[in-house]
Amino acid sequence: MTDEVRRIVKEHGRLPVDVDSLPADADLYEAGMTSHASVNVMLALEDSFDLEFPDHMLTRDAFESISAISAALGQLLHQEAA
Amino acid sequence: MSVAVDRDQAFLAAVRRVADEFAEPNADDVDRSARFPVEAIDALRQERALSAYVPVELGGGGVSFESLATACFELGRRCGASAMVFAMHQIQVVTIARHLDGSAWFESYLRELADEQRLVASVTSEVGTGGDMGRSVAALTPNGSGTGSFEKQAPTVSYGEHADDLLTTLRRAPDAEPGDQVLALTRAGQHSLEQTGTWDPLGMRGTCSPGYVVRAELGAEQVLPAPFAHAMPESMVPVSHILWSHLWLGIATDAFDRARAFVRASAKRKPGEPLPAAQKLSHVMSELSLLRAEVDSALRSFAEASEEPGRESLSTMATILRFNNLKIAASEQAPRVCQGAMAVCGIAGFKNDTSFSVGRHLRDTMSACLMVANERIHQTNAGLLLVAKEV
Numbered sequence: 001m002t003d004e005v006r007r008i009v010k011e012h013g014r015l016p017v018d019v020d021s022l023p024a025d026a027d028l029y030e031a032g033m034t035s036h037a038s039v040n041v042m043l044a045l046e047d048s049f050d051l052e053f054p055d056h057m058l059t060r061d062a063f064e065s066i067s068a069i070s071a072a073l074g075q076l077l078h079q080e081a082a
Numbered sequence: 083m084s085v086a087v088d089r090d091q092a093f094l095a096a097v098r099r100v101a102d103e104f105a106e107p108n109a110d111d112v113d114r115s116a117r118f119p120v121e122a123i124d125a126l127r128q129e130r131a132l133s134a135y136v137p138v139e140l141g142g143g144g145v146s147f148e149s150l151a152t153a154c155f156e157l158g159r160r161c162g163a164s165a166m167v168f169a170m171h172q173i174q175v176v177t178i179a180r181h182l183d184g185s186a187w188f189e190s191y192l193r194e195l196a197d198e199q200r201l202v203a204s205v206t207s208e209v210g211t212g213g214d215m216g217r218s219v220a221a222l223t224p225n226g227s228g229t230g231s232f233e234k235q236a237p238t239v240s241y242g243e244h245a246d247d248l249l250t251t252l253r254r255a256p257d258a259e260p261g262d263q264v265l266a267l268t269r270a271g272q273h274s275l276e277q278t279g280t281w282d283p284l285g286m287r288g289t290c291s292p293g294y295v296v297r298a299e300l301g302a303e304q305v306l307p308a309p310f311a312h313a314m315p316e317s318m319v320p321v322s323h324i325l326w327s328h329l330w331l332g333i334a335t336d337a338f339d340r341a342r343a344f345v346r347a348s349a350k351r352k353p354g355e356p357l358p359a360a361q362k363l364s365h366v367m368s369e370l371s372l373l374r375a376e377v378d379s380a381l382r383s384f385a386e387a388s389e390e391p392g393r394e395s396l397s398t399m400a401t402i403l404r405f406n407n408l409k410i411a412a413s414e415q416a417p418r419v420c421q422g423a424m425a426v427c428g429i430a431g432f433k434n435d436t437s438f439s440v441g442r443h444l445r446d447t448m449s450a451c452l453m454v455a456n457e458r459i460h461q462t463n464a465g466l467l468l469v470a471k472e473v
Binding site for chain 1: 346349350351353354
């Protein structure tokens with residue numbers, strides 16, 4: 001899953017740095033991701049994983065890093081399975 | 083208090099389930115075939131929702147009027163016709179329940195309505211009255227020995243053929259003035275319906291509302307004790323306008339939800355690309371917010387006025403104007419929202435078989451301005467505005 005998240009951040013996060021060079025817990029906003037780009041990341045994640053982020057999960061923190069995004073997705077996928 | 087809240091919550095949970103499981107899956111077929119939404123209404127019967135507003139001591143659900151309005155909204159989101167049948171039934175029940183005035187016959191009728199989940203239709207419109215509900219041609223004619231009869235030419239009776247019982251406006255007696263009206267409740271077996279027209283309309287097709295000649299024989303005790311001149315402004319008119327506007331809001335909300343889903347689906351396919359439909363959606367949301375604000379505030383005003391002893395403020399000119407304006411505003415705004423939603427969805431909204439179809443929503447809400455024609459209401463308002471000081 002983390003690889004897919006990294007691919008989506010790379011494609012839609014419009015970062016000025018090479019996403020592959022970032023550690024999973026690197027702060028994406030500090031790395032230059034705008035809030036507008038984070039919306040596109042979210043849309044692409046929803047499309048790729050076929051799920052929807054509920055409003056309460058749409059926080060700045062949830063999209064802060066590749067590992068934070070993976071954790072949020074994991075929680076959502078777990079809820080869907082339950 | 084908490085018992086009442088629990089009752090309301092349980093009722094709304096049941097209505098939402100019926101809306102999702104029975105109203106929504108059949109909505110397109112009900113619309114296409116112009117057939118009665120039998121699945122949803124039967125499911126509402128199973129949940130004892132037809133007697134939801136009947137007081138607990140008479141065997142009903144004892145839910146609040148606010149919950150009833152919310153139920154109309156929830157059903158409207160899934161099937162406009164199911165919501166309209168439910169709303170029109172509840173208008174009759176609320177009117178009876180609020181104007182019992184100790185009538186033993188009507189108390190016992192409400193018990194039976196609760197026991198048997200009887201569906202009530204109304205026979206208010208009449209040929210020859212110019213759409214004015216406050217006037218009747220047909221009269222209750224005494225037959226001697228405490229019984230009476232009437233014959234009424236009704237241009238539409240919603241779900242008349244599917245109703246158990248009918249609540250009919252009539253002149254009090256053959257020599258009464260057109261405005262001296264009563265409400266009479268007749269049960270299946272006491273009345274006959276002779277269909278006089280067809281039913282193939284643009285929208286709200288599942289309400290099955292052709293014209294009929296209604297003939298009935300009834301006992302004197304089946305006339306509601308309260309004069310219609312009281313029941314109309316205190317209950318029937320504001321309750322009609324509030325429940326209708328809630329279901330129109332429900333239909334418009336679903337049209338907006340479909341437009342939003344369309345925009346999100348487009349955005350997911352091409353993240354980051356310009357999306358003109360997203361901006362159109364924002365315009366639709368502004369229109370929906372206006373509709374929601376008007377509908378919500380009317381419900382609050384009515385609840386406050388209903389708690390006053392004597393409910394006198396409901397008969398003031400300012401209040402009559404207020405609920406008339408709710409009807410006019412909501413009936414014009416709801417189709418506007420649906421048309422905006424169609425503009426967002428484009429051809430996907432125009433087609434009848436996509437998950438973004440909003441044609442039914444648009445057609446259903448276009449009936450709103452005709453249900454008591456808006457111009458008829460403007461005419462009433464115009465008269466009131468000549469004399470009313472505080473509006």
